[in-house]
Amino acid sequence: MTTRKRISILGSTGSIGLSTLDIVARRAGDLEVVALASRSDFRGILDQARRFRPKVVALFDDQAAADAKKGLEGAGIEVLCGAQGILEAASLPDADIVVSSVVGAAGIMPTYAAVQAGKVVALANKEALVSAGAVITAEAERRGARILPIDSEHSAVFQVLMGQDRKALRKLVLTASGGPFFGKGPGILEEVTPEMALDHPQWKMGPKVTVDSATMMNKGLEVIEAHWLFGLPGDRIEVLIHPQSIVHSMVEFIDGSILAQMGVTDMRLPIAFALGYPERMDLPFDPLDLAEARKLEFFRPDFDLFPCLGLAYDALRRGGGVPASMNAANEEAVDAFLAGRLPFKEIAGVVKAVMDRAPAIDDTDLSEVLKCDRWARQAAGEIMLSFGGAA
């Protein structure tokens, strides 16, 4: 690449963060880490800081920040703490690219800060666009910030749309693995344990995303994310089950031509694409062997069996506070499920109940979006109590 890109990684100790650092390590001539941020994993941050020598590290948790400060004494690395510390890492003047891979709605403010600072934002956090898509895309436009998706689906769409006639776009087709329960029959959904939900057949991801994948809420969030990234209404964004996860997504044009992006199921590929953009980096990973894969299958999703997908389409259609409410309620419900406090099948019920009471808000006002998020978490808690679920 022509100049070395300086990267700030928000959520560096999570799954996307680790994959990002793997790419940086392989391409040290092209990429350089200037900031690392984590919620509370100070041991992880210490290891990473010693290896990648950033200018700053940030920990949301005060105690973790204090421990990191101790561990990095004399290393010449500034340690930031709290929400403010994360926001500073997100808007660091030294950073060219901000990898936004904080999990959940906690990623809204850092993503907004990076966009406000006019960065190239490599976005893995889909909740930011789901809840605050109107605010963030308008701010990106205003500040000349570029949002490059890291989700494999949106990266696929982004890649195939490069250089194409946008006016000729008919629809997007997001593929979904279907998660661990696709094709297993409705019975299995009655008895899902966290272990079962976390056993994803194709992708290695964090627990929140993996459970969302099992309910298909993940695909619903992606539909809303795709709406904000590519400007199409929900009825022009389709979902197709593709258990092999080789076709990462597709675009159909008005002449009937479909362009698809394919690859192995390795998050390092879309991450590397975002970091290298507009150039592609030469990567030594085993390429996809279609003759080995042999068979690609496609099925229509079952909206009855996976109601979260339909809820997301509904949220996108209704707009206002509904997407943020849906997202917040889902996060609370998934937390409760992972903690053994809510049956898997009730996740959609909690989300729907909160959506049905969502306030009308001005979704171009970030403070209203955040207030709505807080309201929805509380509402979800109350509803789960009535389910006999939440603590």
Place this chain on the structure above:
Amino acid sequence: MTTRKRISILGSTGSIGLSTLDIVARRAGDLEVVALASRSDFRGILDQARRFRPKVVALFDDQAAADAKKGLEGAGIEVLCGAQGILEAASLPDADIVVSSVVGAAGIMPTYAAVQAGKVVALANKEALVSAGAVITAEAERRGARILPIDSEHSAVFQVLMGQDRKALRKLVLTASGGPFFGKGPGILEEVTPEMALDHPQWKMGPKVTVDSATMMNKGLEVIEAHWLFGLPGDRIEVLIHPQSIVHSMVEFIDGSILAQMGVTDMRLPIAFALGYPERMDLPFDPLDLAEARKLEFFRPDFDLFPCLGLAYDALRRGGGVPASMNAANEEAVDAFLAGRLPFKEIAGVVKAVMDRAPAIDDTDLSEVLKCDRWARQAAGEIMLSFGGAA
């Protein structure tokens, strides 16, 4: 489209020509026919001329031209005849786009003439690039002529490469249906009749292309064509059997990402793409339904069972007069097979024998290429006599 495009169709009464006219009829506001050319089908030309009102029609066959002249008396349409007539239609000053869909090496000179006249050449005739790729691509460069492939495979590659980083190209993957004999076991090749070879499972095409598809020589010709269109050596152009013919071809980049173009098996789609380029036209054909198709399969080709494919790679590697010799010998052998004068299994043997004797020529000299083509046809005839085949 911004301006109405004026089209000359060489081979208008063949399969590609008919599909081209179907598109023109649907988009009369954007597309207009100024010339129609056919070998000898004056009845077909008359019907088309009355419907599409071109400025000129051209027939290679003198008698057919005379009959057409009679039929079009007073219609204000000029009738051209002979090789010279076809070349005039190919370089008509009024034409913006020349659709080059003459079958076989007969397409070399008209394609060259269109390129020499600086036209946009929508190229269906693959033999022109196979035999005279060096001459034609150099002339296109010199004259600023743009070659837009109409073959579904090359159209697919062209479409996915638009706007992509060409330096990052790792390889092309051309898909092949495998033809009617894929997966049927070697035994079937012993007893192939013309009827069997002409019964293609996926694509409706003319007889020459359909037999080439059954021997896989068609895919070999496409490998060479892809070399000239996209500038990659043969070892970076792969062939993959894909019996469903839904993925029309693919491109792999250095980061492992694969971009593919898909669609229904309808030649009108790549034709419309070439005619509309750089815009896509809104077409009312049924779009591809992947959930309906369900399953896409991929297999490595069997070079032992389909030796013509390996011969083509060999011809591309050896260069000089070998590709032109291979192509001419193949045309003669296919003719003999269709006439019942050569067993299907001997087509490859005839081609190989001619290739083995191919003269060293300067393949940037069109007259040498054409001389080589004539030599190879004669050599093929002699060899077929020794097979006990040719008349």
